[in-house]
Amino acid sequence: MTNSLMEKDLSDNLKKTLGPKLKVIESTERRIKIETTPENILEVATSIKKLGFDQVMSNGGTDYPDKKIFRLDYHIISVNVKKLRRTVLQLTTHIPKDNATINTLITVFPSASYHEQETHENLGIVFEGHPRMERLLLPEDWDDIPPLLKEFKLPGR
Amino acid sequence: MVSDQKIGNTFGIDNRVFNSKIVEKEGNRLVLNVGPQHPGSGHFRLVVTIDGDTIVDIKPDPGYVHRGAEKMAEHRTYIQNIPHLERPVIIDSSNILFSYVLACEQILDITPPERGEYIRILMSELNRIISHTYWLSIYGIFLGHSTMFMWPMGDRELFIDLAQSIGGTRVTFSYFIPGGVRNDIPDDFKEKALKTFSYFDKRLVEYEKIFFNNPLVLQRTKGIGILKKQDAINLGITGPNLRASGVNSDTRKDEPYSKYDTIDFDIPVLKEGDCHSRAKIHLEEMRQSLNIMRQVLDIIPEGPVKHIFRGQMKGEPGEAFSRTEAARGTMFYHIISDGEINPYRVKISVPSFRNLIAMKHLLIGKHIADMPPIYWGLDYWPVEADKCSSWKLLNSF
Numbered sequence: 001m002t003n004s005l006m007e008k009d010l011s012d013n014l015k016k017t018l019g020p021k022l023k024v025i026e027s028t029e030r031r032i033k034i035e036t037t038p039e040n041i042l043e044v045a046t047s048i049k050k051l052g053f054d055q056v057m058s059n060g061g062t063d064y065p066d067k068k069i070f071r072l073d074y075h076i077i078s079v080n081v082k083k084l085r086r087t088v089l090q091l092t093t094h095i096p097k098d099n100a101t102i103n104t105l106i107t108v109f110p111s112a113s114y115h116e117q118e119t120h121e122n123l124g125i126v127f128e129g130h131p132r133m134e135r136l137l138l139p140e141d142w143d144d145i146p147p148l149l150k151e152f153k154l155p156g157r
Numbered sequence: 158m159v160s161d162q163k164i165g166n167t168f169g170i171d172n173r174v175f176n177s178k179i180v181e182k183e184g185n186r187l188v189l190n191v192g193p194q195h196p197g198s199g200h201f202r203l204v205v206t207i208d209g210d211t212i213v214d215i216k217p218d219p220g221y222v223h224r225g226a227e228k229m230a231e232h233r234t235y236i237q238n239i240p241h242l243e244r245p246v247i248i249d250s251s252n253i254l255f256s257y258v259l260a261c262e263q264i265l266d267i268t269p270p271e272r273g274e275y276i277r278i279l280m281s282e283l284n285r286i287i288s289h290t291y292w293l294s295i296y297g298i299f300l301g302h303s304t305m306f307m308w309p310m311g312d313r314e315l316f317i318d319l320a321q322s323i324g325g326t327r328v329t330f331s332y333f334i335p336g337g338v339r340n341d342i343p344d345d346f347k348e349k350a351l352k353t354f355s356y357f358d359k360r361l362v363e364y365e366k367i368f369f370n371n372p373l374v375l376q377r378t379k380g381i382g383i384l385k386k387q388d389a390i391n392l393g394i395t396g397p398n399l400r401a402s403g404v405n406s407d408t409r410k411d412e413p414y415s416k417y418d419t420i421d422f423d424i425p426v427l428k429e430g431d432c433h434s435r436a437k438i439h440l441e442e443m444r445q446s447l448n449i450m451r452q453v454l455d456i457i458p459e460g461p462v463k464h465i466f467r468g469q470m471k472g473e474p475g476e477a478f479s480r481t482e483a484a485r486g487t488m489f490y491h492i493i494s495d496g497e498i499n500p501y502r503v504k505i506s507v508p509s510f511r512n513l514i515a516m517k518h519l520l521i522g523k524h525i526a527d528m529p530p531i532y533w534g535l536d537y538w539p540v541e542a543d544k545c546s547s548w549k550l551l552n553s554f
Contacts, residue, residue: 029414055393057480057511058489062505073491073504075478079404080390085411088480111393114514115506122227137220137543147228157232 004029007087010051017047024092035092036103044091045074045108052081053089056105059115061123063097070095070125074105074112095125104130121127122148159506176306186213191528193221199539203516203532210525215517219510222544230503235261235470238503240331245507246541247328248290249282251320253507254333259414260490261335261478263502265475273337273462274330274416276323279453281481283320284447286357287313287328288484289439289446290509292536296436297368299529300377305368314362315353322346335470337463354447361444369433369440378432380533382519385430394515395508396486397438398535402430408482415481419456423450432534439536471498485509485536509542 007027014034015025021044024035036044058075074091078084095102104127105112117136118125124146126133135142145152182188185208190201200221206214226245230238242257255277262268269277290309297305317327323342324330332339338495347436368374384394399406407424409417425441427434472494480489486508493502512535519531 008519019494054390055395057393057395057487058491058504058506060491060502060506062493062502062504075491075506077480077487079399079406082405085406088478109393110391111514113512114510118510135220137223139220139223146227151495152228153536154228 006057007032010084010087013051014044014047018044026110029047030086031088031090033092035094038093038095041091041104042108043092044047045076046107048076048089048091051107052084052112053078054080054109056109056112057088059112060148061119061125061148063123063148063150065097068097068106070097070100070123072119072125075110076109100124101126101128103128122146124149174241185209193218198413199543201537201539201542203520205525205528207525212520212523212525212528214475215520216374217513217516219513219539219542221543222540226544227503227505230505231499231501234457234498234499235265235335235472236498240329241332242505243329244546245332245505246288246483246509246538247487248291248311248526248538249284249484249541250329250331251284251324252288252334252481253488254331255281255415255483255494256479256488256490258333258335259479260492261472262460263479264472264475264492264494265335266473267336267344267464269337269464270461272341272460273456274462275457276338276342276462277333277355277415278417278420279342279450280320280323280338281332282453283316283323283482285446286443287316287320288317288444292484292533293364293436293439296530296533296536297435299533300374302368302371302374305364308360308364308367312357319346319350319353322349334463336466337461339447339463341462350450350454354451358444358447360407361440363468364440369437375433377533378525378530379434380431380433381527382432382523382534383430384515384519386428388518389430389515392514392518394486395511395513396482396536397488398435398512399514400426401422401434401438403428408480408487412480414479420449420452422452432530435534435536439487471497472496483508485513485538485541503546507541507544509536509538510544512537513542 011025011027011032021040022034022036026033056074056078057077060073062071072093072095074103076089104116116130117132119125119139120133121135187207189205190202191205193200202218204216205212233241243254246253290313294306294309321327324332384402386403389399405424405426410424422445425438474494474496476493478491480487489506491504492500495501515535
């Protein structure tokens with residue numbers, strides 16, 4: 001259990017299937033980190049699902065105003081396949097801020113639904129193909145910029 | 158038929174006007190607003206469309222206590238975030254912090270001493286019982302069983318006393334810190350705890366007799382709100398709700414983090430996936446928590462409880478993520494550091510937010526009288542899902 005062989009096998013498998021579509025791939029014990037381009041995210045997610053990963057545990061974005069990009073992370077786990085349960089897979093991509101749209105992953109992982117909605121309202125990223133790109137947690141009279149953008153300042157700060 | 162547009166307008170998405178009508182009539186159908194005035198656990202609204210007494214559509218509307226905890230966390234140091242981030246679920250405050258401190262430890266590159274790790278497990282399991290007993294009493298009263306409201310709420314006080322003797326306050330302990338726990342447990346803790354545990358063992362049997370095996374309760378919960386295994390997996394359900402649908406997944410065993418791998422305990426799993434199984438899982442989990450705590454008290458080593466810091470905690474640029482098993486399921490934090498004393502980004506994924514999706518899935522097609530067992534059986538905690546935090550804390554540091 002103390003080695004990272006299984007994670008290495010999984011990442012080698014992904015590398016073989018997806019080839020240059022994966023930009024970065026790193027595996028340590030219980031963790032796999034992969035990075036892809038926004039255009040390939042759906043295909044990469046489908047390959048991840050085929051390996052046995054079945055739930056999106058979290059989806060969050062980070063604003064980098066200097067680089068004018070959003071970093072988008074999905075954390076994907078498996079609850080059904082016993083040997084995969086110990087692993088968390090981080091799927092990362094970077095989206096340009098001036099065209100913040102990306103394919104939704106809910107066709108592959110329905111569990112991403114609310115998470116994507118939350119990322120949409122917090123950062124303004126549009127998930128194409130998501131049936132409910134609307135407010136979820138923010139108040140309906142919110143008329144400011146999305147709050148997790150770095151240019152949004154907290155009152156008094 | 159109520160159109161989507163109509164429901165959309167009810168949310169004020171298009172015209173930004175809050176529709177305060179409690180009931181709207183559409184032909185034979187009624188659109189009811191359940192909440193947002195505290196339907197029992199926190200401010201949360203369900204827009205329910207009924208035909209006769211059958212639910213034909215439902216739209217959950219969370220966010221009434223959303224205060225931007227993630228944004229506020231960017232403006233605090235790693236230590237200041239501790240009292241801040243435990244606010245969303247004060248009845249399970251140690252468990253919501255557990256994964257935060259584990260992620261911080263990766264960023265700050267520190268390891269807690271062994272005694273500190275075991276005390277964390279102790280506090281985490283105490284909190285699990287505090288949370289489950291609170292849930293059970295609310296579940297009981299919503300099914301019209303007043304005794305089940307009073308018994309667990311009373312017994313919960315014993316566990317709060319134990320936790321208070323360690324953490325100093327009743328609910329928000331701010332006890333876990335990166336590098337260990339704030340202080341050691343009192344000398345007489347073991348004696349007091351074992352007394353409470355053996356009392357609670359007997360009480361759990363009584364709970365079963367009066368509530369879980371009660372024919373009226375069984376009639377209202379058995380076979381109601383069935384969440385099939387594959388649906389639970391696809392929808393991203395976590396925690397006791399997932400295990401009640403036949404999936405043997407618990408982060409304490411899957412990962413396993415901290416010192417859980419040195420402890421022998423079972424994960425209760427049931428196959429039925431109905432309201433009764435979801436409730437039973439909570440009961441069995443409380444038994445397992447007692448088992449875990451008894452073992453911890455036997456094997457806990459002597460020594461320091463925390464890593465002592467000199468100066469301000471400051472991480473290297475990088476990222477860390479960590480998950481733990483809270484009372485309602487997997488609690489997850491993703492922290493990005495840019496090398497400053499504040500985290501650059503804190504992403505919180507809470508179990509209630511993930512379980513919310515099941516509500517729509519389970520309630521459509523059911524009778525309105527099935528709402529309390531389904532809603533409460535899911536152990537949905539709106540405050541947790543909204544990632545509420547105290548607004549007062551915003552300017553308090």
